[in-house]
Amino acid sequence: MPALFFYGTLRHLPLLETVVGHSLDGIALSEAGLPGYEIRWAKGQAFPLILPKDGSSAIGLLAEGLSDEDVARLDYYERVFxxxxxxxxxxxxxxxxxxxxxxxxxxSYEAGPEFILSDWAATWGTTNCAAAKEVLLHRGQKTPEEVGAIYRMIHTRAAAQVLAQQETPVLGPSGRGLxxxxxxxxxxxxANFFALKEMQLRYRRFDGSMCPVVDRAAFMGSDAALVLPYDPVRDRVLxxxxFRMGPLARGDHGPWQLEPIAGRxxxxxxxxxxxxxxAAEEAGLDLKALKEIHLGYPSPGCDSEFFHIYLGLADLPDAATQIGGLASEQEDIKTHLMPLDRALEMLDTGQIRVTPLALALHWLARNRESLRRGA
Structure with missing residues (x-):
């Protein structure tokens, strides 16, 4: 096979190893330059641009000794983009x-400053390696173009994995872990906007033995932030x-649900x-402060989503109600202002059916007086 030259993120060796699917032992790596070009950040993006520039040379990585399968995997990955x-x-x-x-x-991306690989790796390296792992799992099932159409969500799922790895481990009483x-x-x-991941695995039972091989599946979402806006002076919430697809798919009479503000x-x-x-996109709010309510999984038996639930202290005058949401995401969102007591009454009578909102309202009821005194 001919030598391959990499000018961008595949110069990051962990990413290159992820894409080819093995260590780089036996692959000769050296530095080379492409005359007449330079490498710059794509402004606001997580990748570089290669641009013509007289008298310059785009310095990159030359790899020799890659197999036909290595190049096929690399070609699949690069054609995604x-x-x-x-x-x-x-x-x-x-x-x-x-x-x-x-x-x-x-x-049509605008060129930013000079692309420094170590700067990119510090911010994006681990996330892009996780995303590349999922991309290659689709090989043989989806075309590169099909994967490219959903890469934004692949990258978002990868970012959630990185957030999980960065957390201080929280283990159960048994101390069991990975x-x-x-x-x-x-x-x-x-895999589309969301994905279903299947695994064959074995895990250690509580008696110390390993269970037989089992098949398990999980709905792959992402980390999400949820915020309940509260005005402690007026003692009201927003x-x-x-419209929500989950209740519709279940056959619920009410696919329109009351919720906290939320997003990926x-x-x-x-x-x-x-x-x-x-809060700004869905309700036009500029939150004064955030207070952490709970971090956790809504349904760990089948769902990878992880919720970061907050109370958002805000000024909520009568004019705070609106119809909002992003047109680019086909969002149609109506905001409702109500006294906290009214929201708690709706919770008690079963009119609020979204569990994270119920959790946030219970937390707020418990901390209401101290928040009002602080205001």
């Missing part, structure tokens, strides 16, 4: 060499109402920043 394998002339040690590289599609199970295989039989935590975003962003 619209890249094509082409021939180029590189400069290395004063000599010109004919090699291959993956060339990006035309784009060391007490063995994953034998994993696949994605369905709830939102919108985007890659590179903190849950707190997500809560503030969603």
């Amino acid at each position: 619209g890249y094509d394998l082409i021939w180029v002339d590189l400069e290395q040690d004063g000599q010109m060499r004919r090699v291959q590289m993956f060339w990006p599609p035309e784009s 060391a007490d199970l063995e994953v034998l295989s994993e696949s994605y039989p369905y 709830l939102i109402e919108q 935590v985007d890659p590179g975003e903190t849950p707190e920043a997500c809560a503030r962003r969603e």
Whole structure:
């Protein structure tokens, strides 16, 4: 196989190993340059641009010794983003060499500052490795173009995995953790906006033995931030109402539900920043402060979603009600202002059926007086 030149994120060796599916032992790696080009950040994005520049040279990584299967995996991964394998002339040690590289599609992204691989790796390296792992699991089931259409959600799911890895471990009374199970295989039989992940695994029973191989599946969501806006001076809350697919799929008479403000935590975003962003997008609110209510799983038996639930202290005058949401996401959201006592009455009479909202209201009822005194 000819040598391959990488100018962008595949210079990050953990990502390159993830894509080819093995360590780089036996692969010769060296530095080379593509004359007449430079590498810059795509402004506001998690990847670089390669741009013409006279007198410059785009320095990258040259890999020799890759197998046909390695190149096939790399080609699948790069075509997810619209890249094509082409021939180029590189400069290395004063000599010109004919090699291959993956060339990006035309784009309208604005160029940012010089692309520094270590800066990218510090922010995006672990997330992109997790995303690449899922991308390659779709090989043989989806075309690169189909995976490209859902890559935003793949990246979001990967970011949730990174958040989980960064948390201080919270173990049950038995102390069992990842060391007490063995994953034998994993696949994605369905993936679109959401995904279904199947695993074959074994785990340690409470008697110390390992169970037989079992098949398990989980709905793959993402981390989400949920916030209940509360005005401690007026003693009122803001709830939102919108159409929800879950109740409809169950056959509920009321697919429109009252909820807290909520949204997915985007890659590179903190849950707190997500809560503030969603409050602005869904209800036009500028929150004064966030107070953590609970961090946890809504349904751990079958769902990977993880909720970061907050109380958002806010000014909620009568004019705070509106119809909002992002048109780009087909959101149609109506806000409702109500005294806290009214919301608690609705909870007691079963009119509130969204569990995170119930949890937040119970927390608020318990902490109401101290919050009002503080205000």
